[in-house]
Amino acid sequence: MFIALKVTHIVFVVAWMSCLFVLPRVILHWRKICYSSQESEAFKSLSIGLFRFGSLMAILAIFFGIWLWKAFSFNGAWLHYKMAFVFLLIIYHLISGKLLLNIIKNKPFRSNIALRLFNESSLLIVIPIIYFVVSKNA
Template identity: 35%
Template sequence: MLWVKAWHIIFMVTWFAGLFYLPRLYVYHAMAEDTASQERFKIMERKLFYGIMTPGAIITIVLGLWLLGDYAWAAYKNSGWLHAKLVLVGILIIYHIHCGKLLVDFKHDRNTRSHVYYRWYNEFPVLLLIGVVLLAVAKPF
């Protein structure tokens, strides 16, 4: 089971790399004024979302469910930290889906937000990562 946990962590890191980088691309895309740059960002965003982020998310979730079903649920079903972690993972999934919606908006030149918005938007997964890791490692309650 340690191999499954190791791969779960590896793909979680892959997923978070995308969650950190895609909104940063949105910052630069929102600032871009020339067509060539805007088209380049569309390609980069699409490849990151569909080629790295989404596979990383799916594999992370599948392996997490495997770990949960194999031993964690029986051992920790009455622990608040596990329920809190699962809530944060649910929020991460919603954030991921929202990133995909923003991707479509940029693809169709429908972005209405400034680069400043995306700079703040980019900070949200950092807070979630801190919460998930602290809950999983420290198991505080």
């Protein structure tokens, strides 16, 4: 059961991360074509779908992560550090949703540079998580 639970958690985490990595990029491209209504609607649909899928994957990843944590009594400083960075990823996800909502409400877009920096910043949160998980027994 431990392996199946761990694999399930990892699958949902990977799915969530793929959405976190792609959604800001889609928003950036949406910004570039916002004056062409047909393409804009396609990017709007894609962005909303990505956010919804990513939200579901986040909920499932967190659920299975908590299940792993409680069922197998994981503990240690690495877990606390990892959870702090997971919390930052949740905030990042919510900010992505806020950006999306602002765009849907026709509020002004952020600048290209701000969106690019935001897009790349998720990796700065994910790398420490991977490090803490891999080095927990080292």
